[in-house]
Amino acid sequence: MRAQDESEIVACIPHLRRYARGLSRDHEHADDLVQDTLERAWIKFSMWQKRGESRAWMFGIMHNLFVDGVRSRQRRPEENAGDELPEIVERPKQLDRLEVRDLDRVLQCLTHDLREVLLLVGVEEMSYQDVAKVLGIPIGTVMSRLSRARERLRAELAGRSVDSKIQRVK
Numbered sequence: 471m472r473a474q475d476e477s478e479i480v481a482c483i484p485h486l487r488r489y490a491r492g493l494s495r496d497h498e499h500a501d502d503l504v505q506d507t508l509e510r511a512w513i514k515f516s517m518w519q520k521r522g523e524s525r526a527w528m529f530g531i532m533h534n535l536f537v538d539g540v541r542s543r544q545r546r547p548e549e550n551a552g553d554e555l556p557e558i559v560e561r562p563k564q565l566d567r568l569e570v571r572d573l574d575r576v577l578q579c580l581t582h583d584l585r586e587v588l589l590l591v592g593v594e595e596m597s598y599q600d601v602a603k604v605l606g607i608p609i610g611t612v613m614s615r616l617s618r619a620r621e622r623l624r625a626e627l628a629g630r631s632v633d634s635k636i637q638r639v640k
Contacts, residue, residue: 492589507532576626584619
């Protein structure tokens with residue numbers, strides 16, 4: 471592996487960490503996900519065919535690891551039952567922290583397929599094409615999911631439910 475390749479991988483770490491924390495509700499799980507992604511990228515680097523940028527390739531690895539983990543936990547729900555203690559909510563002292571908390575809460579309410587598209591496009595500033603490659607879905611699906619995610623975010627942050635909006639129209 472060349473020094474330039476190593477530096478590309480290292481440069482992705484902050485972006486991977488931010489995306490992992492957006493996907494996962496647990497900082498420790500997010501750090502484990504980043505570590506697993508870096509380990510797999512390092513081991514499989516010789517197999518990467520450099521058809522695109524390494525950043526999209528690594529996000530694809532992370533996505534696959536996250537999905538595999540979700541599927542694995544769904545098959546073994548009894549192991550996760552009751553492990554988590556309820557989180558004690560502390561009232562933030564600054565308005566910015568309140569807004570970030572509200573945004574995080576609303577993001578976590580989105581389904582993971584909507585959340586991951588929103589995070590990759592909105593936070594990681596990836597193109598629709600790169601997101602489609604990372605997630606293995608058509609570009610039209612990326613745009614549709616992004617549109618639905620943004621609408622749900624707007625509605626929830628405005629204090630109204632998307633479902634109630636649909637009911638008023640009928």
